[in-house]
Amino acid sequence: xxxxxxxxxxxxxxxxxxxxxxxxxxxxxxxxxxxxxxxxxxxxxxxxxxxxxxxxxxxxxxxxxxxxxxxxxxxxxxxxxxxxxxxxxxxxxxxxxxxxxxxxxxxxxxxxxxxxxxxxxxxxxxxxxxxxxxxxxxxxxxxxxxxxxxxxxxxxxxxxxxxxxxxxxxxxxxxxxxxxxxxxxxxxxxxxxxxxxxxxxxxxxxxxxxxxxxxxxxxxxxxxxxxxxxxxxxxxxxxxxxxxxxxxxxxxxxxxxxxxxxxxxxxxxxxxxxxxxxxxxxxxxxxxxxxxxxxxxxxxxxxxxxxxxxxxxxxxxxxxxxxxxxxxxxxxxxxxxxxxxxxxxxxxxxxxxxxxxxxxxxxxxxxxxxxxxxxxxxxxxxxxxxxxxxxxxxxxxxxxxxxxxxxxxxxxxxxxxxxxxxxxxxxxxxxxxxxxxxxxxxxxxxxxxxxx
Numbered sequence: 001x002x003x004x005x006x007x008x009x010x011x012x013x014x015x016x017x018x019x020x021x022x023x024x025x026x027x028x029x030x031x032x033x034x035x036x037x038x039x040x041x042x043x044x045x046x047x048x049x050x051x052x053x054x055x056x057x058x059x060x061x062x063x064x065x066x067x068x069x070x071x072x073x074x075x076x077x078x079x080x081x082x083x084x085x086x087x088x089x090x091x092x093x094x095x096x097x098x099x100x101x102x103x104x105x106x107x108x109x110x111x112x113x114x115x116x117x118x119x120x121x122x123x124x125x126x127x128x129x130x131x132x133x134x135x136x137x138x139x140x141x142x143x144x145x146x147x148x149x150x151x152x153x154x155x156x157x158x159x160x161x162x163x164x165x166x167x168x169x170x171x172x173x174x175x176x177x178x179x180x181x182x183x184x185x186x187x188x189x190x191x192x193x194x195x196x197x198x199x200x201x202x203x204x205x206x207x208x209x210x211x212x213x214x215x216x217x218x219x220x221x222x223x224x225x226x227x228x229x230x231x232x233x234x235x236x237x238x239x240x241x242x243x244x245x246x247x248x249x250x251x252x253x254x255x256x257x258x259x260x261x262x263x264x265x266x267x268x269x270x271x272x273x274x275x276x277x278x279x280x281x282x283x284x285x286x287x288x289x290x291x292x293x294x295x296x297x298x299x300x301x302x303x304x305x306x307x308x309x310x311x312x313x314x315x316x317x318x319x320x321x322x323x324x325x326x327x328x329x330x331x332x333x334x335x336x337x338x339x340x341x342x343x344x345x346x347x348x349x350x351x352x353x354x355x356x357x358x359x360x361x362x363x364x365x366x367x368x369x370x371x372x373x374x375x376x377x378x379x380x381x382x383x384x385x386x387x388x389x390x391x392x393x394x395x396x397x398x399x400x401x402x403x404x405x406x407x408x409x410x411x412x413x414x415x416x417x418x419x420x421x422x423x424x425x426x427x428x429x430x431x432x433x434x435x436x437x438x439x440x441x442x443x444x445x446x447x448x449x450x451x452x
Contacts, residue, residue, distance in 0.1 A: 009335075010042035010067035011035075013202040019071070025196050029187040030078060032195035036339055037179055038074040042066055044175045049168065058156050059164055069149050073172065076141045081191070134177060142169045182347050186306060201316040205331050205338070241280040242268050245321050263314035270295050280326060285333045286449075288315065292341045293447040297349055302356060305349040312342045337446060344444035351416035352442045358411050364438050367428055374429040375437065379451050380404070382421045388414065398422060398451060408435035420445035
């Protein structure tokens with residue numbers, strides 16, 4: 001069984017590009033969003049819906065069929081977003097910011113601006129717009145795709161009022177809406193910007209797996225390339241290796257050098273101060289994951305979480321470059337967790353920053369270390385979120401496994417939390433129930449290995 005930190009790839013980036021009927025230079029943010037969504041929905045269905053107790057259900061799907069269904073859902077959703085959110089919508093829903101129905105008086109760029117305003121208002125938490133989007137996606141994307149897929153691919157016919165089909169449709173709806181809220185912050189607000197760099201970076205990581213040049217006999221691992229002798233070195237300072245990387249990219253991509261230099265310096269700081277890595281040949285995959293999933297959260301506190309995105313792009317390039325120049329192969333594990341950290345780390349940074357912006361220092365100072373108030377500090381995993389209105393959740397102590405039910409967290413940051421998140425926090429008991437007194441950090445679940 002795969003570890004929770006690893007995600008299955010239901011469609012590879014190369015398969016997606018080949019199936020999408022576009023040249024790579026034509027691919028945009030919306031295309032990249034759909035690619036990420038396909039694999040995200042597949043993993044959520046595989047792990048949380050198609051559980052062993054549903055194996056005898058007529059709806060149950062194996063890996064291949066699940067990948068096909070998710071691809072069809074992604075394809076349908078892209079058409080829907082293009083036609084109704086970024087195009088000339090014919091649906092009767094509240095589109096303007098004042099909730100009035102949009103008319104034909106808006107044309108050209110103004111029309112597009114109104115469409116993007118709709119999506120932004122949803123991303124910023126407008127419940128009216130969310131309900132509108134939910135209804136339309138359910139009716140025009142999910143149900144149509146499910147009924148058609150099961151009928152044509154599996155020969156199973158269901159009505160749209162079938163209970164189990166409705167359960168599946170509602171599960172998919174929630175996954176898509178949550179994913180739009182998370183990943184849409186960085187991609188759907190500028191849907192038609194080029195995503196060629198994103199796809200090229202994933203291709204760079206993935207490109208050697210299918211080739212026969214370097215991978216010969218599966219049981220024997222990879223066959224060395226002619227440059228193997230140049231990799232046989234006993235020691236090289238990590239700072240020198242990273243300088244070589246920047247020197248190469250100064251020639252290849254001079255426009256990116258400024259932010260890449262900043263990212264590389266951050267990685268070097270982590271390796272030397274926290275990871276204890278001074279020799280490039282001592283570098284391990286766990287160092288890269290800890291840097292991305294755990295250490296960056298601390299580094300980007302009170303910073304714009306959108307700025308962390310280029311760190312992931314830099315690390316994707318570095319992983320490929322190290323393989324090509326040193327034979328250090330971190331590509332496969334990196335590809336398995338790349339999409340998850342890219343999505344989850346900015347979200348928890350946003351949650352942490354939201355909390356800090358509302359931080360009630362007077363309440364904390366009044367109660368912190370008060371011997372009359374029962375308190376516990378540590379790392380707590382979010383097990384279940386009960387009420388967005390009352391902001392109540394269940395927690396479990398990561399180290400001592402004690403479960404804490406109905407914990408109050410009175411902050412807007414609650415809306416950005418997801419089950420599995422790790423809170424480094426202090427809790428206090430008030431009137432018989434626990435509530436969050438203070439949050440120190442919030443980590444994605446993929447960082448759990450590095451929490452001590």
